[in-house]
Amino acid sequence: MENEARSDVVVIGGGVIGVAIAYYLSRRGIRTILLEKRGLLLGTSGACDGFFAVQSKRPGLLLRLTLESIKEIERLSKELPIPIHYRRCGGLILIENSYEMKLMEDFVTRQREAGLEVKIISIEEAKYFCPLLADDLEGATYSPMDGQVHPHYLTLALLEGFKAFGGKVMLRSEATEVIVEGKQVRGVRTDAGLRIKSDTVVCAAGVESSRVGERLGIKIPVVPKRGQILVTEKIPPLLRAILFDAKYILVKLHPEVLKDVSDEVRKLGVGLIVEQTEHGNLLLGSTRELVGFDDSVTFEAISAIARNTLRYLPGLHKINIIRAFAGLRPSTPDGYPIIGPVEGIEGLIIATGHEGDGIALAPITGRLVSELIAEGKTSIDISPLSPSRFSRT
Numbered sequence: 001m002e003n004e005a006r007s008d009v010v011v012i013g014g015g016v017i018g019v020a021i022a023y024y025l026s027r028r029g030i031r032t033i034l035l036e037k038r039g040l041l042l043g044t045s046g047a048c049d050g051f052f053a054v055q056s057k058r059p060g061l062l063l064r065l066t067l068e069s070i071k072e073i074e075r076l077s078k079e080l081p082i083p084i085h086y087r088r089c090g091g092l093i094l095i096e097n098s099y100e101m102k103l104m105e106d107f108v109t110r111q112r113e114a115g116l117e118v119k120i121i122s123i124e125e126a127k128y129f130c131p132l133l134a135d136d137l138e139g140a141t142y143s144p145m146d147g148q149v150h151p152h153y154l155t156l157a158l159l160e161g162f163k164a165f166g167g168k169v170m171l172r173s174e175a176t177e178v179i180v181e182g183k184q185v186r187g188v189r190t191d192a193g194l195r196i197k198s199d200t201v202v203c204a205a206g207v208e209s210s211r212v213g214e215r216l217g218i219k220i221p222v223v224p225k226r227g228q229i230l231v232t233e234k235i236p237p238l239l240r241a242i243l244f245d246a247k248y249i250l251v252k253l254h255p256e257v258l259k260d261v262s263d264e265v266r267k268l269g270v271g272l273i274v275e276q277t278e279h280g281n282l283l284l285g286s287t288r289e290l291v292g293f294d295d296s297v298t299f300e301a302i303s304a305i306a307r308n309t310l311r312y313l314p315g316l317h318k319i320n321i322i323r324a325f326a327g328l329r330p331s332t333p334d335g336y337p338i339i340g341p342v343e344g345i346e347g348l349i350i351a352t353g354h355e356g357d358g359i360a361l362a363p364i365t366g367r368l369v370s371e372l373i374a375e376g377k378t379s380i381d382i383s384p385l386s387p388s389r390f391s392r393t
C-alpha cells in the first residue's frame with residue numbers, strides 16, 4: 001500500500017523561489033510541505049550572484065515588483081531567524097560611450113517617472129564608489145536603491161523561518177506526478193512512493209519546471225540560460241556599490257549596442273557584473289548562453305569575462321582568480337517570470353522563470369503566491385505573468 005500524507009499546499013522545488021513561497025504560506029498558518037529532489041542550494045539559487053538590483057528593471061511591472069520586493073527584504077532581514085546579509089549599498093551602471101549614454105538617459109528618465117531614485121553621474125563621481133574604474137568611460141548611472149544579499153543565506157533563512165512556523169521539508173524527494181482528478185489537483189506522488197494529498201500544488205522547479213509541466217500536458221516554456229562567474233582572491237574593500245555595464249541592461253531593448261563588441265562577447269552574451277562579498281572576494285560575471293542543461297565552466301568564458309572586466313576595471317589585472325562556477329537561469333521566451341494559476345487545472349500554481357532576477361524577486365513572489373492561495377487574489381495585478389499567456393496565440 002502507498003504511504004500517505006496530507007497538506008494544505010505542496011511546493012515543488014527547494015530553490016529560493018519555492019522556499020520563499022513556503023515561508024510566506026507557513027507564516028499565514030497554511031500547512032505546507034516543500035519537496036526538493038536533490039538538496040538545498042544545488043539548483044540555480046546556489047550558483048548565482050546576490051544582486052538585489054532595481055536599476056536593471058525596465059519601467060513597468062518588473063520594476064514595480066522589485067520595489068515591492070525591497071520592502072519585503074527589509075522586513076525579512078529583521079524577522080528571519082538567521083542573518084541574510086542584505087545591504088542597500090547602491091549600484092552603478094557603467095556607460096562606455098556617447099551612444100550608450102543617449103540610450104541610458106532615456107532609460108533613466110523613464111525609471112525616474114516610475115518612481116526609482118536614479119541619476120547620471122560623471123566617471124569622476126563614480127570613482128567614489130570604485131576608484132579602479134577606467135578613466136575613458138563616458139559616465140555611469142547611480143541608484144541608492146540597488147542592494148546586495150547573500151543568496152545562500154537568504155534561502156537558508158527562509159527555510160529556517162518556514163520550519164519555525166511548522167513547515168515540513170522533504171529533501172531528496174522528487175515530485176514525480178501531480179495528481180489531477182477531473183479538473184482539480186488532488187496531490188503529488190514522490191519517487192519514494194509517497195502520496196501527499198493536497199488540493200493546492202505550486203510548481204517552483206526552476207529550470208526543470210518544463211519537465212513538471214510535460215508530465216501534466218501543460219506548457220511551461222522555461223529554458224536554461226547558463227551564466228558563468230569568476231571568484232577572485234580576497235582583497236581589501238574596493239566597492240561601495242554593485243556594478244553592471246550598460247550593455248547588460250540595453251541589449252534586450254537595443255541589440256545594436258553590441259555592434260562594436262568582440263565576437264566572443266557577442267557569442268557568449270558577456271555582460272559586466274561585479275560585486276564584493278563580505279569576506280572580500282570579488283564575483284565577476286557573467287555570460288548568457290543557451291547550452292541546454294550543461295552547467296560546466298568553460299575556459300573560453302573565463303577568459304572573456306576576465307577581459308571584459310579589465311576593460312572597465314583595468315586596475316584589477318594583478319588580482320588572482322581562485323575559482324569559477326556556472327548556474328542555469330530559468331529563462332522564458334518574453335523575459336518575464338511565469339507566476340499564477342493554470343487555467344483548467346484548479347489548484348495548480350506556477351512560480352518560475354525568474355531568469356536573472358530570482359533572488360531579488362523571491363520575497364515578492366513568496367508574498368504574492370501566498371496571497372493568491374490564501375485570499376484568491378493578489379495585491380498587485382500579476383495577470384501579465386500568467387502561465388496562460390503562452391497558450392494564447
Ligand SMILES: Cc1cc2nc3c(=O)[nH]c(=O)nc-3n(C[C@H](O)[C@H](O)[C@H](O)COP(=O)(O)OP(=O)(O)OC[C@H]3O[C@@H](n4cnc5c(N)ncnc54)[C@H](O)[C@@H]3O)c2cc1C
Binds near residue numbers: 037039
Ligand atoms: C550566474 C547567475 C547569476 C545570477 N545572479 C543573480 C543576481 O545577482 N540577482 C538575482 O536576483 N538573480 C540572479 N540570478 C538568478 C537567480 O539565481 C534565479 O532566478 C533563481 O535562483 C531561481 O530560483 P528557483 O528557485 O526558481 O530555481 P532553483 O534554485 O534552481 O530551484 C529549483 C529547485 O527545484 C528542484 N526540483 C526540480 N524538479 C523537481 C521535482 N520534480 N521535485 C522536487 N524538486 C524539484 C531542483 O532540484 C531545484 O533545487 C543569477 C543566476 C545565474 C545563473
